[in-house]
Amino acid sequence: MSLMCSLVMASITIPEKIGTDPQSMLWLLPLTAAIVVVYKATKLPTITLGTFVKETVVLLGSIVIFIIVIALVLFALAWLISG
Amino acid sequence: MVKHSRGNHLVFLITVGLLAWVVPGAGHYMLKEKKRAIIIFATIVLTFCIGLYVGSIGVINPADAKTWYLAQIMNSPMVAALGHLTTTAPENYLVFGKPNEIGQIYTGIAGLLNLLCIVNAVYLAHLCGTNRELTVKTPGKTGG
Numbered sequence: 001m002s003l004m005c006s007l008v009m010a011s012i013t014i015p016e017k018i019g020t021d022p023q024s025m026l027w028l029l030p031l032t033a034a035i036v037v038v039y040k041a042t043k044l045p046t047i048t049l050g051t052f053v054k055e056t057v058v059l060l061g062s063i064v065i066f067i068i069v070i071a072l073v074l075f076a077l078a079w080l081i082s083g
Numbered sequence: 084m085v086k087h088s089r090g091n092h093l094v095f096l097i098t099v100g101l102l103a104w105v106v107p108g109a110g111h112y113m114l115k116e117k118k119r120a121i122i123i124f125a126t127i128v129l130t131f132c133i134g135l136y137v138g139s140i141g142v143i144n145p146a147d148a149k150t151w152y153l154a155q156i157m158n159s160p161m162v163a164a165l166g167h168l169t170t171t172a173p174e175n176y177l178v179f180g181k182p183n184e185i186g187q188i189y190t191g192i193a194g195l196l197n198l199l200c201i202v203n204a205v206y207l208a209h210l211c212g213t214n215r216e217l218t219v220k221t222p223g224k225t226g227g
Contacts, residue, residue, distance in 0.1 A: 012132075013175070015139040015182035027137070027185050031192055034130040038196045041122040042203040052122075 029064070036060045092212045099208040103201040105159060110204030114211060123200050130193040131158050138186015140165050141176035151187045157194035157201075 018024050036059045044052060103110025108124030111117075134142060145152045145166040156162045169176045178186065 012135040013139050015141065015178040015186070016137050018137065018181040018185060020181055024181055024185075028188070030133065031130065031189060034126050035192065035196065037126045038123060038200065041119050041126070042200060047118045047122070 032063055033060055036063065092209075095212060096205050096208050100201055100205045103204040104157070104197070107158065107197045107200060110201060111207070114204065114207050116207070123197075127158065127193050127197050127200070130196070131190055134186045134189025134191075134193060137189065138178050138182045138184075139176055141169055141173075141178035142183055142186035142190055143169055144173075146170050146173070148187065151191050154191035154194040155187075157198045158190070159197075162194075 018027070036056055040052060040056050040059065041047070044055060099110045099113055102113055106124070107127040108120035108122075110120075111123060112120035142148075143152065143155055143162060143165045145163075152166060156166070
């Protein structure tokens with residue numbers, strides 16, 4: 001029990017090592033999922049497993065697709081300007 | 084009588100709001116929205132814990148990151164205890180760079196999500212009170 005407690009304490013008192021590479025931006029995907037889940041939990045009139053999962057996946061998917069489209073547009077713009 | 088009822092309604096709204104702040108999802112639980120309460124509790128606590136895991140409790144910094152702290156404290160008043168811990172011994176909880184950024188974003192967004200849930204719970208409580216008043220006022224029309 002004390003070992004478990006020590007592990008938990010250690011995990012929240014020492015920061016993780018995260019680089020400044022583009023892959024570190026992927027850390028924001030779980031955050032997007034959390035925002036979508038809470039938003040849908042407050043907005044749906046009645047919550048059933050099927051409806052909730054469907055609505056959440058649709059919203060999360062559309063956000064991710066929109067992010068990818070924006071990234072591609074910005075990448076193309078940067079390529080056109082610099083290349 | 085009406086004033087007394089309105090007073091009770093206000094106390095009810097404040098209680099729901101405070102409960103929702105102290106424990107994420109508790110406001111909805113009080114309104115018998117158990118599924119919503121469980122989803123909100125699990126998501127907000129998990130998001131906050133991921134923030135602490137990535138950036139350590141050093142991301143809760145009432146001295147140097149006041150704006151983030153305002154968002155973080157919306158998670159629960161218990162965040163103030165962590166803030167007190169990090170301000171009394173800041174040298175033990177130093178965090179810089181990307182982990183600090185991501186930790187602050189996670190914990191701050193978790194707090195703002197809880198603020199959204201507090202507002203939603205108070206609004207639902209208000210609707211419950213209004214509906215109850217309507218059903219009390221109109222029993223004669225329905226024959227009850």
